[in-house]
């Protein structure tokens with residue numbers, strides 16, 4: 500039964516607010532008592548989830564101040580439209596690769612389905628991205644991330660169903676508390692549930708932690724990377740492939756631990772119009788400011804993007820406009836872009852009943868870079884899940900290449916590094932198969948005092964190694980600036 504009696508966010512400080520807060524506690528007690536009874540009777544676990552409107556709490560501040568209790572189990576998300584911010588803390592359930600022989604996308608679908616089949620949710624608020632959601636992502640290439648090494652904390656995929664989820668949207672702020680109630684659970688009492696919720700709601704904003712002093716930079720062999728571009732251009736000329744995206748890694752070392760909350764804070768300030776994301780796992784945090792949407796699903800409505808072709812921003816309006824024009828008219832960049840559009844059109848036609856892809860790109864201007872951008876809109880077939888679109892689209896030729904299979908082989912051969920979650924789908928999905936995934940670019944992995952940054956470029960027939968190297972330097976800028984304005 501739905502025990503929710505209000506629809507709008509409220510302040511607990513008003514008389515009405517206090518009454519409503521008490522009503523929430525009564526609701527939780529009642530629902531949890533019923534759930535516990537059912538679990539005992541049926542001997543089957545229930546995923547208990549409670550959504551409520553709460554007084555304004557800033558997700559980024561809560562991310563920072565919840566570090567003491569939930570470090571290593573937090574995530575952060577801000578969409579480029581600026582109308583949805585999420586902060587997840589703690590783990591109600593974690594999805595990681597199992598021994599199943601089915602592919603990883605099917606594994607996630609099955610594991611999520613199993614969790615939802617035992618869910619009890621007071622979903623009467625009906626707000627986007629509330630209730631049980633999954634947040635996380637996939638690695639770029641299945642089977643690439645080993646149990647040791649840079650990406651050891653992430654694997655082929657990693658998703659959290661958070662213990663606490665703070666959702667900030669145009670309609671207010673919402674808190675979802677979720678817990679798996681099992682028969683032999685030690686900390687499933689009503690008192691404990693309410694205590695944890697109370698502790699979270701009374702978190703006060705933490706000080707922004709300082710980034711420790713920079714020590715040194717470690718770069719993979721740049722000459723080898725340029726040679727890989729030459730070899731790729733040769734492969735393209737001989738007709739082996741049409742396009743391949745080659746990335747490189749730069750590692751920055753600091754004198755102490757890098758605070759992920761501070762980097763996220765800087766990214767939100769410095770990179771408007773981007774997805775700001777962070778996902779912690781143990782001692783690591785993968786984070787960034789990506790301008791690229793892989794897929795968003797809202798009911799039947801589908802949104803995606805073709806983003807490929809780049810040039811720097813100009814120092815003044817006139818130069819900036821000239822650079823934009825140069826990019827828009829440049830044959831090499833247009834061809835980089837066109838491979839993405841044509842793959843997108845073909846893939847989306849399979850899954851959509853209506854599709855709207857403009858004939859020509861427009862410019863997307865970000866703080867440090869401008870791109871050729873073609874927005875994609877569609878209407879999906881009934882009963883589809885966002886996961887099916889993620890599987891279908893990843894990786895587009897903006898991150899992989901064309902044809903996809905050969906490009907992936909060439910990436911493994913030429914890059915000689917683990918991409919991990921870089922250039923991969925990162926985002927969230929809800930109970931109904933709706934959600935939003937970005938492509939994890941302009942990003943890095945923070946682990947202790949080390950930040951490993953990644954940037955790549957679309958290689959086509961007209962690619963020149965030195966210019967592609969310069970392009971990666973522009974793409975490193977968002978993360979370098981967020982780390983304190985470093986230059987490499």
Ligand SMILES: C=C(O[C@H]1C=CC=C(C(=O)O)[C@@H]1O)C(=O)O
Nearest residue numbers: 807808809897940954955956957
């Ligand atoms: C692979 C990256 O960017 C892709 C997205 C936009 C433009 C790109 C380009 O012009 O090469 C890349 O395809 C990256 O930022 O690491």
Ligand SMILES: [Mg+2]
Nearest residue numbers: 808809956957
């Ligand atoms: Mg490019």
